Amino acid sequence: MPDPVLDPTAVTLLGEPFELVPVIRDILRTRYFVAGSVFLVEGLDRVSVSSSxxxxxxxxxxxxxxxCIQALLPGNMHRFVETGDVSLGSYIRCESLDVRWKESDDGPMVYLVIEDLVTVGWNDSYRAIQQPVDLPVPMPTHQSSPNLFDASQDSDAAEEAFEAFEALAYPKTAKPEVQKDQPIALARDWHNPQTPLKLTTLRSIPHLPYAQNWSCNVLAIVASLSPVEASNLPPHRQRTARLTDPSTSxxxxxxxxxxPEEFSPEVGSAVLLVGVKNHRFDGGSLKKYASDRxxxxxxxxTDLGWCDVTGIKTWWAEMTA
Known part of the structure; x- marks a missing residue:
């Protein structure tokens, strides 16, 4: 392997030295990644995975x-791009990633899926290409990203990033002055399925106006589904599912x-849940009580044009490929 190299314009962000060592050739040869390898972000773009x-x-x-090699950043790590921790010219140390191969018309293609990273510095030459000199320097990321999103430990900038995601995923109607175009918030007021519902992202479940029994509507992927089992609450039977969406890992x-016997969506399908109630359990969960009808x-x-079923299923296919 060649001697370690580092561009003289590199700036150490965390007050600790780091080296840029050529490792991509070894990754291509062995399909193995050495934890702690440092890369320079030489390109960054957003790719739409849905027609909308x-x-x-x-x-x-x-x-x-x-x-150079291309890499994908999972949805739970997009906030590092939003806050500027990961940008063109950043040096990132990858603690965990997957090396994936995919057959294409031009032969096998290799790419990385990053699972854990920390920003260790930046390159002034690359940063000068993308942003004016008067923009603030991104704040350092002192620890690797958590496996699960915890809103209580994130910065205000990360919260703003997720709010931007919600605005992107669930845009407000273009004509708010027309009553029939306004999203319906409560299930009891929803009489026409073609009228859009106000949707709540999974990340927002613990932050609704009330911590328990707040009615909301959710579009999510069914990640798992249990059999019907005994319960302490009427009707003394229940079924549990795990839901996922791009707003949180x-x-x-x-x-x-x-x-519960009739709740039988396929695992991997997209489900629209109307009038489910939030709960404190598991740091924020959902329930559908027997008293509802x-x-x-x-x-x-897919017949509901305001529900981006194709988009969320394409995202899930990418995540599980």
């Missing part, structure tokens, strides 16, 4: 001083007491 553009992936071009727990869940509701 609501769901996006962040793609990085990483260099080691000799070669945490899978949210859903407990169904209302006709009426149709309340819709599997892959």
């Amino acid at each position: 553009g609501r769901w996006q992936a962040v793609r990085l071009l990483l260099g080691d001083g000799v070669l 945490k899978q949210v727990h859903l407990t169904v007491f209302l006709d 009426g149709r309340w869940w819709f599997q892959d509701p």
